[in-house]
Amino acid sequence: MTAQDIPQTDRTDRNRVERYDPTGIEPRWQQRWDELGLYRTDLHDTSRRKFYLLTMYPYPSGDIHIGHWYIKTPTDAIARFHRMHGENVFLPIGFDAFGLPAENAAIKKNINPRDWTMGNIDNMRRQLRMMGATFDWDAEVVTANPDYYRWNQWFFLQFLKAGLAYRATSAVDWCPNDGTLAREQVEGADRHCWRCGAKVEKRDLAQWYLRVTNYADELLDFSGLDWPEAIKTQQTNWIGRSEGGEIVFETAPSGFHPGGAELRVFTTRPDTLFGATFMVLAPEHPLVAELTAPDRFKEVNAYVAQAANRTEIDRLSTDREKTGVALGTDAINPINDERIPIFVADYVLGGYGTGAIMAVPAHDERDYAFANKYGLPIRRVVAGEAARDEVGELDSAYIAHSANDRLVNSGPYRGLPADEGGKAIITALEAIGKGKPSVTFRLRDWLISRQRYWGTPIPVIYCERDGIVPVPDEDLPVRLPDTVDYRGSGENPLNRDEAFLSVECPVCGGPARRETDTMDTFIDSSWYWYRYLSPEKAGAPIDRELVESWTPVDQYTGGSEHAVMHLLYAREFTKMMRDVGLIDQDEPFKRLFNQGQILGLDGERMSKSRGNVVDPDDLVARYGADTVRLFLMFMGPWDQGGPWSPTGIGGVHRFLNRLWTIAVDPHGREPGDPESGTLPAGVDEAAARLQIRQAAHRTLKGVTADYEVFHFNTMIAKLMELANLLMRFRGSVVAGSAEWDEAVRLSLLMLAPAAPHITEELWSRRLAAGGKEWSSIHTETWPAVDESTIVEATREVPVQVNGKLRDRLVVPADIDPAALEAAALASERIRTVLAGRAPLKVIRAGGGRLVNIVVRDEG
């Protein structure tokens, strides 16, 4: 058929056909899905394979912004894809409803934090529904509700009983807004609060901790977890396991002290023990006062006091000058009985290792700097091959460690390889009770007390007679009082709420006071995915049977900013729940995916204060939710994120328009295209039909693979290619053929997870046109690839000479190697390039996918 054959009257008036109007379609289908309860998961259905898909629940700050869409809509596509594979998918949603912003708003606007939070949640529910996402709202969890937070309290009491929760007084990190902070929640060299950015101070306070360091070794084991390497590395570094030895030094007797006090040090380099020329205690070390000579008391006290205040002032830089003060007491090196002076210096940290070090200035940069400043001896004790015999005692340089170093200046250990020598030294010390192999971690116990109102009250009572008394289980929950009196200050209003504070001691019945600190809100997010499975369970935190059948979570999606906070706490909490007998699993999330972050137009993190937040409502109003969803998936790889730029959204919208046109108006002509309605030159009807069928199935194969690995951008690109091909054939003899129809059907099914509304609309029209009863496209089964159609009769083979592309041959698909080689050498173009040179070698790569002819290069 040619252009002349088509009567001009057939030319379509574009306005005759109904156009794609997402604003009309989308709310209608959302309502329909809701009414049908399409996404309510029957948790007790064991006939199908379960798939627990979890996405990080949002903090109800008030608005869903484009960043939320970037996490949630591809997650929804994953859920729909799995449903189409017959799995019983559970995709719950909830709100991380406790936290400081609610209190700030309350103080500023004089509204109750609960009212503020619940109002925001209402708005966010509405916005989340606009995505057309398949959340199971029946399972919703709101952590600020007493039926949730009472279980935080109950867990705490279980942990207390098991010795996993404890109270201790020490110097803690304290944020003027958030109250005390866990170690992970202090960020940067300037030590600011993770949430509000305020500078963190040190305070001596009695606080509640969870003993997560019990799990340090276990947390390093990621076997069986499909997590991004970057997160595993970050957690591993955070946990910071160091292997070495503990060595006991004793103090030498002096005029004011009998000596014999034990000073334990941790070192990763026991091989350098002979190079220890002094010793350093942290300012917080308990023996500082005892070991200070009377004539040095004043100076040492001043230094310790100044160190305590220093934290917020100038701990800014790692290259800050080292300072310290001598105590006036010596320690005795257990390996050679040498006397070395003891210093106090703030470059040694109280909370790490034993809070004391042996200083080896020749082999440690910090010790070297300190020794240099105070004129202390420097003795080199390990050396490489060349330097070994020339090493003097007082070599003044710091020498980095290298693999084949050997010990020098080390008495009987001289000549041993460093690693071996270190082990030998520890063994020798162990024999005399002065040392042992030892492992130290950087990880600290989790400080969970916060001096805030809007959180879970810690269920403890302080009685003058009975001390710390846990609230009895039957008195849970300890409710937050609803009326809050801030008096314009940021101070915890619970501190002056007599009705809350004053309580009878559960033991003696006498007057007692309640704990007014509340829990870190990261407690809330440490078990919410278990609660999703048991939302109505009143008598227990979790439905154990459902938890065992549905968890661990199959796939977790969310940002990587919580690498060493939420994602680490969740693992720790799971292990604690296991150890008090609540669950029977070691890890919460089998597979983790971190999507990238969408930045503002200015390349900065989106935030209200920067004024660079992109509001999806406007985009949805203009293009529809499907376009916004697709555009976010099409922008680039999901794990990459990047600055927001709306310039490409029109292209995605045009694609949906084309799909609409192909589906509702296959026979229409494009008046703007003179070739419209004709087949391309050299393509007959049979070839066109075959081409369509092959393209559809090849696309299906690629799209299926892309969904499986979350490559949504290339998935959409492939569907665009297919749509472009169909568009080329629109109005021609093959439009509306069986092959065309199959290609449209497959396109809709393939796109259904990503763009659920337009595909549902077009699907329902197909069913109606075929006189069939309506059923949702989202209950369809994912189509199967017909491999036989993908096999082509001929294929194109690139031919290279010396690795440079010189020709492309079209050959029968099943051509044998010899014939392919002959065909390549026979090519006119190749013969010209060869110019008579004989091939040295002919390489047929990838089963004949490519031919490379190797010849001697001329010149």
Add this chain to the structure above:
RNA sequence: GCCGAAGUGGCGGAAUGGCAGACGCGGCGGUCUCAAACACCGCUGAGGGCAACCUCGUAUGGGUUCGAAUCCCAUCUUCGGCACCA
């Protein structure tokens, strides 16, 4: 400083040992329209040539290979994490 990720057209990106730049944006040209919008069609890495084509080209320098954006070594840059951890 240490740890991790990444550098490809004007832009977002594709290709992870075999045809670099799929798909999309932007740009240029065109069709449709009274016109505009919408839509559709074609071209679009750089340089050379009337052309068929040729040369160069994936941060930089080297290497491995018949063949490298892809693997190895070194360097530079950007982004993320850590912050004196003995």
